[in-house]
Amino acid sequence: MKVTNLRVNHLTNPMGYQMDQPLFTWVTSNAKGSFQKSAQIQIALDNSFENIVFDSSNSEEISSLGYKADIRLKPHTRYYWRVQVWDDADDHGISDTAWFETGKMEEEWNAKWIGTPYDGHLHPYIRNEFHIPGKIKSARAYVSGLGLYELEINGEKCGDEYLAPFYNDYNEWVQYQTLDVTECLWEGKNVVGALLGNGWYKGRFGFVDKMDQLYGNSFAFICELDIVLETGEHISIGSDETWQCHPSPIVSSSIYDGEIYDALQEVKDWSAVQADTEGFENACVLTPQCGALKERLSPPLVITKRINPIQLLDTLAGEKVLDFGQEVTGWVEFDCHLRKGAKVKLSYAELLQDDNFYNENLRTAKAEYTYRSNGELAHVRPHFTFYGFRFVKVEGVEDIKLDDFTACVIHSDLEQTGNIRTSNQKINRLFENAMWSQRGNFLDVPTDCPQRDERMGWTGDAQVFCATASFNMYTPAFYKKFLYEMYLEQKNQNGSVPHVVPDVLGQIAKIQGQENDAHGSCAWGDAACVIPWTEYLFYGDKELLAEQFKNMKAWVDYIKTQDETYCGGKRLWEHGFHFADWLALDNPDKKSSFGGTNPYYVASGYYYYSASLTAKAAEVLGFAGEQKYYERLTEEVKTAIQQKYFSDGNIIEDTQTALVMSLYMGFVPENQKTQVIERLKKKLDDKKCHLDTGFVGTPYLCPTLSKNGLNDYAYTLLLNEDFPSWLYEVNMGATTIWERWNSVLPNGYVSDTGMNSMNHYSYGSIVEWMYRYMCGLNPVESHPGFKEVVIKPQTDDRLGWVECEYLSAAGLYKISWKIEQGKTTYHVSVPFDSQAKFVLPKASSQATINGEYNHDLVENSEVMLSAGDYKIITVG
Known part of the structure; x- marks a missing residue:
């Protein structure tokens, strides 16, 4: 064992x-x-x-x-x-x-926030020399910065994390990190130091081009070293006004625009004991503009892969462009051999146009890195920014050697738990594209995109992709941090959920003296209910669900208040702004980003859905009173929707998304279910089995088809290769998921530079269908955490074979199927302490399990499997 x-x-x-x-x-x-x-x-x-x-x-x-x-x-x-x-x-x-x-917990800090006497734009070094009078047993650094910091001790970077203290709502809290620095210190003289950068705290971030501050306008740093000697003696060293500062070689840093680094301004060995500290001056104690300093929640943000460029392109425009063969999020490191005063400039982009470098879809984000050499050999990287890119234009280097450049992939350090392979290489590429988009957008918060002037924690994107994300990677700690910040925002908005978390858009509105209306949209705000329930289903953690139940209640209560305040208590949500079925293709106005489905239908549908999930959560947690309350609300909303949109046998809202929502969420009248399924089939037939759904309809489309007898339609949608389809993107060379179905037109040109990302994971939600229906792995609500599952692979002759692995909270599931010569062979592995109901997609005249005839499979098309490995063969 x-x-x-x-x-x-x-x-x-x-x-x-x-x-x-x-x-x-x-x-x-x-x-x-x-x-x-x-x-x-x-x-x-x-x-x-x-x-x-x-x-x-x-x-x-x-x-x-x-x-x-x-x-x-x-x-x-x-x-x-x-x-x-x-x-x-x-x-x-x-x-x-x-x-x-544990960290410091409630213990008082023996350190002060310190800053510099410089202009707020001047990026500083911070350093302090100290003496350790004996051999060291252990040492910890408790540290944070505003905006970002990198800690060095005795000339070396501490730890393998980057962009700390990460992406916080600085009005509400700031995370501090605890670092084991035992191996960084030695007996005698030591130096601790930090570089500081803007990050998400100050400077430009959001839909504003010129803004000197976001949360604050001054750099700040706090550090406490706790050292235990082998003698048992404790030494505590905290940041204060005796620490020293000096302008650093970082001329500017920006999440959007990149970084400028002037090595001529370096102080040699600045964080080492041999540094020449002439010109350094004392730091200042300050009270920064921020919330409380607390222990961290963010999983580590680290470099997870390093990729070499696959080729150097000489473009028609005379540019030198590195092609890394894969769109990634991170930066490029390189070895610099330039003469003193020479500059190298890297510009980042997602794709080429006319075989030339192109970055206009990044809008105002410069996405550059400039390095001025001091004439010494150096290994160069940015410190306080990141980029979304496949292509990098290099200027200032005449003899470019591919081996000198490496793309560093950075994201939250989450274990990959799922993998799918099929007989169709394009489907395999689609799966990889979704995985790469998750890597590229799981950068402390679930962002929409990693490259243009946005990169925010859009709640709608996070909600629709949550289940796919949790199949692909181990996500509970990641979403815990996101939902913690979400509730901090909800408390300030009477339960409403911001469009983005942290609420950068609300902060910008506050700075500009405007009302914050960037909250309260259906499907976006419903992340407060969908994500907690999905995480419970995947991981079975009641404690986490109990913690996040307040998010769920606050959001549903907010909708109910909207209903009763503005809609007459009709149990319909018919008020306010809603993204609804964002970027769907069924709006007659092709210039609009809004879908053709009535946004108030979508809002009312989510009103029902989130209320139902909150009732389920209350039942799990044993909150009988709240369970009854939200169950009653759910039924009231369901009745109101049915009376308005399904009255007299008619289907009032007749779009792919509207029909799919009613079936998936379960508010379609039972006596009209067959009619709705047939109508959905007809809508697809009219489009020659192509979708026209957006952010709301797409995640539910294929699961709804497979669940309601139209599995062949789901496979057709998956396997379509013309526009609009997932494989159209693959055929156009995509290595991540696009924001729009037509982000790139058949002629190779970007369809819209105003809002067009090549790395936007929302439509990658098709991967959830691949796990649940193509592979057949479905958790059971009554036994969450994959302690019990239903395995029902929905096979299709257009795929010869499928293989899936998923390391669940309960253990490793393996599922595969192969069709050949009228026979289907399944291999199934069920982990210890779990059980699976294996269900055939259709009746079989012959069925064996591990070589023995199985009566249950032949007669009932299902059998219960305990932990173990099984080979199942069916005929007919």
Whole structure:
């Protein structure tokens, strides 16, 4: 038996995270038995477990999906933990030791926020020299900055994270990071230092070209070093007015525009003990414009891949352009051999036009990096920006060597959990495109795009892609941070959800003295309900659902207030601005970004849907009163929708999206369900089986078709190669998911430079259908976390074979099917402590499991499978 994937609050060995009470999860595999009989968790102050501070004892009540230990944690303390598991075959296993470490918690800071006496645009070095009078046992740095910081000790960068303290709503809070700096320090003289950049805190960010500040106008930094000597002596060193500052070589930094770095202004070895500190002056203690300083929630933001360029292009315009072969998010690092004073400039772009460099779809974002050489060999990278790109134009280098340049892919460090492969290479490329768009847009928050002057946490995009994201990667900690900030915003908007989280648009409105109306749109705001329920379904964590139930309630109560205030309490949402079926193709006005479906129909549909999810969450959490309240509200909204839009047997709102919503969400009258299905079929037939749906309709389209007897239509939509379709993008050379169905026209030209991203994951939600229906893997609400699933692969002769793996919260599922010579062979692996109902897509005259005839499959087309590996063969 193996006990692995040990996590605390869904993080591996977390250090310095918000943690009132730790929640423990793990995965068991290679067991002799099928089910967990009992488990035991121990927590100690040492990795030999001689000083145990918590022992659950051997208990049958402990679940691998989440065990909340009743332990009072102490600040800045490392705890070690392990779990033992017993199964139904008397097999037993014990995990390796894992750990978690608390931050400062409620302890007072022995450090002050400090800044510089310089102009707010001048990027500083911050440094401090100190002496350690003995050998070091351990050392921690508790650190944060406004906007971004990079910490160095004794001439080396500390840790492997970038763009800290990440993307926060600085009005509400600022995250600090806890770093293990034991190996960075030594006995004797040491130096700690930081570079500071604008990031998301100050400078330009949002739909405003010229803005000196977003949240604040001054750099700030705070750092506390806690050092324990081998003698047991504690040393604490905190930032204050005795620390020193100096202008840095970073001339400017901007999320949108990039960075300018002048190596001629470097202070050699500035963060090392041998630095010449002439010209440095004392820092200033200040009170920055920001919310409370708190332990972090953000998973690490790290470089996850490095990619070399595949070719150097000499364009018709005489440009030198590196092609990395894949659109990514991050930056390019390079080795610089230039003479003193020479400059190299990198410009970033997603695609070419007329075989020339092109970046007009980035709008006002310059997306550049300029480096001025001091004549010394240097390895060069930006510090406080990132880019979305495949192509990089290089200026200032005559002899370009491909080996000198590397693209660094940066995103939140989430484990990839899912993978799909098929006999169709274009479908495989589509899957990879969705995965790359997730990588490119999971940069601390789920952004819409990583390249133009936007890059915000759009809630609508996050909502429609959440399930796909959770198949692809392990997401609970990532969404926990996003939903935490969402609720901070909801509290300021009477429960309404901003269009983007953090609410940058609201902050801009505040700065400009305008009313903040960038909130309260259906489908966007419904992220407050859809994401928490999806995460519960995928991971089975009731504690997380309980924490996020307040998001759900606040949003539904806001809609109800809108209904009763502006709509007469009709239980329809017919007020306010709504994106609705954004970027759908069925609007007669082809210049409009709005879809053709009545936005108030979409809003009312989501009113029903979010109320129903909130009622389900209340039931799971045992909140009987709230369950009844939201169940009653759900039925009232359903009745109102049916009376208005499905009266007298007529379908009033007759679009692909409207029909799909009614079937998927479940508010279509039962006696009209067949009529709606036939009408949807007719709508597709009229388009020669092509979609015209947008951000709302597309995620639900193929699942609804497969669930309602039109699986062949779902496959046709998937396999279409002409516009509009997913494979049209693939055929046009896409390596990520486009924002629009026609982001690039058949002639190769960008269709619209005003709002056109080549890396926008929303339409990548087709991958959820691929997992659930093509591969057949579906979680069961009554047993979340994939402890019980329905496996019902919806096969199609147009694909010869399909393979899927998904490392769920319960363990690894494997599903494959292959069609040949009238026979379908399925391979299914069900993980330990889980079970699956395997359902055939159609009746079979012959069926065997592991070589033996199976009566249930032949007679009922389904069979229950416990943990194990199965080969299922059907004929007919």
